[in-house]
Amino acid sequence: MSWFKRAQQGIFTKDKAEMPGGLWQKCDGCSEVLFAKNIEENSFTCDKCDFHFRADSDSYVSICFDEDSAEEFNQEMKSVDPLNFIDAKGSYKEKLESTIKKKGVNEAVRTLTGKINSVDSVLVVMDFSFMAASMGSVVGEKISRAIQVATDKKMPLVIVCASGGARMHEGALSLMQMAKTSAKLARFSQQGGLYITVLTNPTTGGVSASFAMLGDVILAEPKALIGFAGPRVIKQTIGKDLPDGFQTSEFLLEHGFVDRIIHRKELKSEISSLIDLLL
Ligand SMILES: [Zn+2]
Numbered sequence: 001m002s003w004f005k006r007a008q009q010g011i012f013t014k015d016k017a018e019m020p021g022g023l024w025q026k027c028d029g030c031s032e033v034l035f036a037k038n039i040e041e042n043s044f045t046c047d048k049c050d051f052h053f054r055a056d057s058d059s060y061v062s063i064c065f066d067e068d069s070a071e072e073f074n075q076e077m078k079s080v081d082p083l084n085f086i087d088a089k090g091s092y093k094e095k096l097e098s099t100i101k102k103k104g105v106n107e108a109v110r111t112l113t114g115k116i117n118s119v120d121s122v123l124v125v126m127d128f129s130f131m132a133a134s135m136g137s138v139v140g141e142k143i144s145r146a147i148q149v150a151t152d153k154k155m156p157l158v159i160v161c162a163s164g165g166a167r168m169h170e171g172a173l174s175l176m177q178m179a180k181t182s183a184k185l186a187r188f189s190q191q192g193g194l195y196i197t198v199l200t201n202p203t204t205g206g207v208s209a210s211f212a213m214l215g216d217v218i219l220a221e222p223k224a225l226i227g228f229a230g231p232r233v234i235k236q237t238i239g240k241d242l243p244d245g246f247q248t249s250e251f252l253l254e255h256g257f258v259d260r261i262i263h264r265k266e267l268k269s270e271i272s273s274l275i276d277l278l279l
Helices: 003-008 013-017 036-041 057-064 092-103 137-153 172-190 231-238 249-254 264-278
Strands: 024-026 033-035 071-073 109-116 119-126 157-163 195-204 217-220
Touching: 024 036, 033 036, 057 109, 057 119, 057 157, 057 264, 071 137, 109 137, 109 264, 119 137, 119 264, 137 157, 137 172, 172 195, 195 264, 217 249, 217 264
Parallel strands: 119 157, 157 195, 195 217
Antiparallel strands: 024 033, 071 109, 109 119
């Protein structure tokens, strides 16, 4: 579409770049130009083709919890820079500071207690817009503490996962979070805790290789990318073409790694039914 036609229709490049703040957004699924307000009211999905846009942590909190029931904990925790990491793009410390300022949250994960259809629950939500929801020490620690809250208070635990992988800026410390969160979940499970995981686009790297795939029930949003390494790396390693739809929610459901694919609008009712059924 030419800039002139875009201007006639009120679509501006700035708006497109700043979605969901802009007026219009083109759907990546069906190419329809949608009114941003409608997308938001539709739980950040397309009402024409059900494409799931990326939603932030606030959206998942309001989707999952009863109104005004959410209480966040450990939100003040911030990462440090143990390796004094600097790459071509600058230092980790500066990157953290600028992201915290821009996003208004201190880390890529938020941990909360609240009610899911009147049942007290612990909700953990990862936010991809914060450094690709990479897992560093604080992400791992906050998740571990949330699991401990669910264990102590005997509440069901829901983790909405999204991640680009481990936070390389923290070296081996980031990888240790995989073992830490998995060990916490094993204890939670031994004590009869219910853990539901929700895989969103994309759930990859160390997160997919630890707590994301350890749920008693594993739900996924439609057409989410879920895997450890990316398709290009796998293709290079095995030297073969990959099957159609490889690493999508639908492919994983077919092969038994995911229990159900859930439209975001039905997420709360599905989680609530599972809690009623399994607790
Ligand atoms: Zn669409």
